[in-house]
Amino acid sequence: MADILLKVEDLQVAYGGIRAVKGISFEVREGELVSLIGANGAGKTTTLKALTGLQPMSAGSIALFGRTINGCGTWDLVRQGLVMVPEGRGTFTRMTIHENLQMGAFTRRDAAIAADIERVFALFPRLKERRDQLAGTMSGGEQQMLAMGRALMSRPKVLLLDEPSMGLAPLMVDKIFEVIADIHRQGTTVLLVEQNASRALALADRGYVMESGEISSSGDAQDLLADPRVRAAYLGE
Ligand SMILES: Nc1ncnc2c1ncn2[C@@H]1O[C@H](COP(=O)(O)OP(=O)(O)OP(=O)(O)O)[C@@H](O)[C@H]1O
Ligand SMILES: [Mg+2]
Helix, strand or coil: CCCEEEEEEEEEEEECCEEEEEEEEEEEECCCEEEEEECCCCCHHHHHHHHCCCCCCCEEEEEECCEECCCCCHHHHHHHCEEEECCCCCCCCCCEHHHHHHHHCCCCCCCCHHHHHHHHHHHCHHHHHCCCCEHHHCCHHHHHHHHHHHHHCCCCCEEEEECCCCCCCHHHHHHHHHHHHHHHHCCCEEEEEECCHHHHHHHCCEEEEEECCEEEEEEEHHHHHHCHHHHHHHCCC
């Protein structure tokens, strides 16, 4: 079996008195695409924020390549290969597409940056056509593409995606899920957070279901898709 890249044990996160994440454990192995699904307010974004050093954890441990990363800062984690595309995308709206992609490579000093920009353009031809357009003037779907492209520029070992399909039109949702599959096929390990459970599980190797700050079920993505409880709660059946 492949090595464990990311291991989360008994993670707890609270906002003041509100316990948003109540002791969850999960892992992501090298080369896997793992989906974390769950309803509004289940604690998915909070989990990703704790993983990327944006929200302090109140208990538990997180390890990347077997080494604890508790308390590491966000930039340090990007350098170590843990990179998030946040909910709401967070592109630099006053910069062009090309400049946004260059910013994504800020942790790097190597000579392959231009080649990687071409790789991102190959994944997202739309971005290439618009390389000199200001990010803030792009559509929601284009901004999602840019946010994913920018994250890829740091050559992530694990790419964390928070609701990449949120608010997008159906055709754009198809496109985004296709590209996630491509990124995974090209060897990047992915942790995908989604409310679109059926699409997220269809792409995934394994999945975890989060409910009120806890993991209520987990397993092979196909098994979860077939599980009557998951179907009733998250697939509208
Ligand atoms: N900054 C904050 N301050 C206080 N409570 C918060 C804060 N952020 C989130 N919460 C609460 O923590 C819980 C989990 O929120 P979280 O954003 O992690 O859920 P989620 O699973 O990502 O939901 P969604 O699918 O709607 O994005 C919710 O009850 C939410 O109201
Ligand atoms: Mg969220």
